Amino acid sequence: MTKSAFITILGRPNVGKSSLLNAIIGEKIAAVSSKPQTTRTKITGVLTEGEIQLVFIDTPGILREKDKLASHMIKAIDSSVSSIDAAILVVDAEKKPSVQEKELLSKLSKKTPVLLVINKIDLFPDKEQLIPVIAEYSSLYDFAAVIPVSALENDGLDIIVDQLKAYAADGPHYFPDGKFTDQPERVIVAEMIREKLLELLSDEVPHGIAVGVERMDEHDNRDGESILDIEATIYCEKESHKGIVIGKRGAMLKQVGTLARADIERFFMIRANLQLWVKVKEGWRNREGLIKNFGLSND
Ligand SMILES: Nc1nc2c(ncn2[C@@H]2O[C@H](COP(=O)(O)OP(=O)(O)OP(=O)(O)O)[C@@H](O)[C@H]2O)c(=O)[nH]1
Numbered sequence: 314m315t316k317s318a319f320i321t322i323l324g325r326p327n328v329g330k331s332s333l334l335n336a337i338i339g340e341k342i343a344a345v346s347s348k349p350q351t352t353r354t355k356i357t358g359v360l361t362e363g364e365i366q367l368v369f370i371d372t373p374g375i376l377r378e379k380d381k382l383a384s385h386m387i388k389a390i391d392s393s394v395s396s397i398d399a400a401i402l403v404v405d406a407e408k409k410p411s412v413q414e415k416e417l418l419s420k421l422s423k424k425t426p427v428l429l430v431i432n433k434i435d436l437f438p439d440k441e442q443l444i445p446v447i448a449e450y451s452s453l454y455d456f457a458a459v460i461p462v463s464a465l466e467n468d469g470l471d472i473i474v475d476q477l478k479a480y481a482a483d484g485p486h487y488f489p490d491g492k493f494t495d496q497p498e499r500v501i502v503a504e505m506i507r508e509k510l511l512e513l514l515s516d517e518v519p520h521g522i523a524v525g526v527e528r529m530d531e532h533d534n535r536d537g538e539s540i541l542d543i544e545a546t547i548y549c550e551k552e553s554h555k556g557i558v559i560g561k562r563g564a565m566l567k568q569v570g571t572l573a574r575a576d577i578e579r580f581f582m583i584r585a586n587l588q589l590w591v592k593v594k595e596g597w598r599n600r601e602g603l604i605k606n607f608g609l610s611n612d
């Protein structure tokens with residue numbers, strides 16, 4: 314008899330939700346960066362082990378409705394909590410609990426079991442120091458389990474998976490075995506490029522970036538080797554940002570391209586050619602039509 318469970322992953326920006334998803338699935342499907350608001354939409358990751366399929370939904374970190382994009386991100390969180398079998402609240406072991414955890418917990422139905430996942434424990438060489446952290450977070454809510462982990466070092470993740478298996482209910486698998494995300498390949502590539510921009514650029518510039526992949530196809534070179542050809546456009550919000558994205562004599566764009574290409578080649582296990590263009594879409598984060606075009610709408 315097959316079983317499955319849907320699980321949403323909630324938490325403040327930057328606590329490591331997407332890192333956790335990638336580590337559990339064992340594939341890098343979600344962009345990760347040291348900047349808050351890396352994730353912009355719901356990202357589904359699937360783990361199938363024998364009879365049991367766990368379907369995870371990674372969500373954007375909670376934030377205020379400062380523009381239209383932000384309100385779509387909040388809608389993504391709100392829509393992730395319906396019809397789920399369990400939720401994971403991820404917190405950063407180095408941070409104090411805040412009103413944001415309470416806000417997220419209040420979105421959940423009282424019946425939903427919630428696992429508290431205290432992430433980044435690798436930053437505590439002395440594990441005794443974790444005891445007060447665990448106690449403080451545990452008192453926030455009646456959690457079904459409290460699990461200290463390190464997504465970075467793959468520590469404790471099997472405990473999360475084992476615990477979640479208990480919530481799987483009899484029913485079909487929603488994804489074929491071997492499929493690990495609902496994200497189209499073009500979106501995965503676009504996110505790999507945006508991830509590099511988030512890491513390399515500072516201030517508001519990377520937050521105002523969207524990436525679209527226009528072309529993705531394979532050709533055989535003269536030696537009969539397959540090459541993946543990709544053309545993508547980086548959209549930024551202002552003319553001044555465009556110059557920053559391109560960099561001095563194109564240096565920034567080149568670096569982004571080199572790093573993204575390495576990720577693409579690793580993920581698709583094929584050699585790739587990546588061509589990047591940069592365009593301006595003035596104030597797109599407040600324009601519904603453009604938000605929709607970039608696949609970031611949650612209506
Ligand atoms: N030391 C340490 N760093 C981690 C761990 N997990 C994630 N990080 C880092 O924390 C930062 C944020 O990680 P993300 O996975 O992007 O966080 P997120 O919660 O998805 O963030 P948003 O999408 O912006 O809400 C990145 O720099 C990660 O490398 C961990 O277990 N240990």
Ligand SMILES: [Mg+2]
Nearest residue numbers: 330331351352
């Ligand atoms: Mg994320």
